Amino acid sequence: MSDAPAPSARTTLRRGADRAVYERTRVLEILDAGMIAHVGVQTPDGPLVLPMAYGRDDEKLYLHGAAANHLLGTGKGHEICATVTHIDGLVIARTPFHNSMNYRSVVIRGLATKIEDPDEKLRSLKLITDHVVANWDEGREVSEIDNRKTLVLEMALEEASAKVRSGDPVDEEDDMAGPWWAGVIPVETxxxxxxxxxxxxxxxxxxxxxxxxxxxxxxxx
Ligand SMILES: Cc1cc2nc3c(=O)[nH]c(=O)nc-3n(C[C@H](O)[C@H](O)[C@H](O)COP(=O)(O)OP(=O)(O)OC[C@H]3O[C@@H](n4cnc5c(N)ncnc54)[C@H](O)[C@@H]3O)c2cc1C
Known part of the structure; x- marks a missing residue:
């Protein structure tokens, strides 16, 4: 069970609620271990979900792209959704029906806002860069033109939920004495x-x- 209440009705896990994690520090740990978010927006020609790098501080998630980026441009000023997923293992049950995966995932829902202030933009770009591997201070300094060519959106981390599965397969009582192999194949990056x-x-x-x-x-x- 989670150690904190869900931040909102729409972020409350209904299926597998015992795997819910709402506690902020645990949500942030999952975000910190990830490198890409799948970002979903509603576009005029249908829903679109694309992988993107991200960064965060204690309050917000940051996404960046070219000034002409279609997904970010469409998402700006609207509700979007960002998902970060880690696969930790393939869970093999005694029947494929109960196969599963060990995983940690975070879903964040909220309003995406364009960052206009140039200093705030630079700060968020540093957060995104250093989240992947700390090198903001290693290369050529980012110019004003680079900054202008880049679009950065922020969204609050307020409505974030995590779902975590770990451990062995969960099989039916009647299958437990059967000959079928059961266990976990760990997966790591x-x-x-x-x-x-x-x-x-x-x-x-x-x-x-x-x-x-x-x-x-x-x-x-
Ligand atoms: C690991 C990873 C990290 C990335 N990080 C960033 C990032 O931080 N910032 C950023 O701006 N972009 C990033 N990208 C690229 C990103 O996924 C988009 O391709 C890019 O942002 C262009 O978006 P757009 O909406 O302008 O695409 P458009 O070119 O307008 O998309 C047109 C169509 O092309 C297809 N398409 C677009 N992107 C992809 C894709 N990645 N894979 C397959 N089909 C696609 C879709 O059908 C889409 O509807 C990353 C990609 C990967 C794989």
Missing amino acids: RFGEAYAAADFTGSNEMPPQYGAVAGKTPDER
């Missing part, structure tokens, strides 16, 4: 060794944080 671009001729050494993630999972960053 790991960072590899960083390598220089084929056309890299710069003089800077590789920043240590890129090497530091090698072999780690996003949770261990």
Whole structure:
């Protein structure tokens, strides 16, 4: 059961309610371990969901794209939905009917607002960049033109719910004594060794944080 109440009626889990997590710090942990959000908007020609990088602070989620980005441009000023998912394992039950997955996912619903203030925009772009791998301070400084060419939307983290499944398969009592294999195949994402671009001729050494993630999972960053 969750350790906090759902933030709203529409974010209250109905199916699998015992897997609900509403507590803010646990929701944020799942967001921090993720790298992409699937962002859903209603467009004039139908619903559209696209993968995007994101960043966050304690109150808001930030999404960015080109100034002409269709999804963000359409979502601006409207309710949108962002989902972050981790698959931690394939759960094999005694009958395929009870197969499942171990997972952690967060769904955030709310109004998306365009960030107009240039300083606020830069701050949110740094949050998005550093969320993936901290390198905002490593490369060429972002110019005013770069900033103008970029659209950033923010949405409150207020209406966020998480759903978490872990552990063994849950089979029916009558199947427990049967011969069928049951268990879990763990699934994980790991960072590899960083390598220089084929056309890299710069003089800077590789920043240590890129090497530091090698072999780690996003949770261990
Ligand atoms: C891991 C990952 C991270 C990304 N991060 C960002 C990000 O942070 N910011 C950002 O702006 N973009 C990001 N993208 C690209 C993003 O998914 C969109 O392609 C891009 O934002 C253009 O959006 P648009 O609405 O302008 O697309 P349009 O070009 O207008 O889309 C037209 C049509 O193309 C198809 N399409 C668009 N994107 C995709 C896609 N990714 N895969 C398959 N079909 C597609 C769809 O059918 C869509 O209706 C990321 C993609 C991936 C895979």
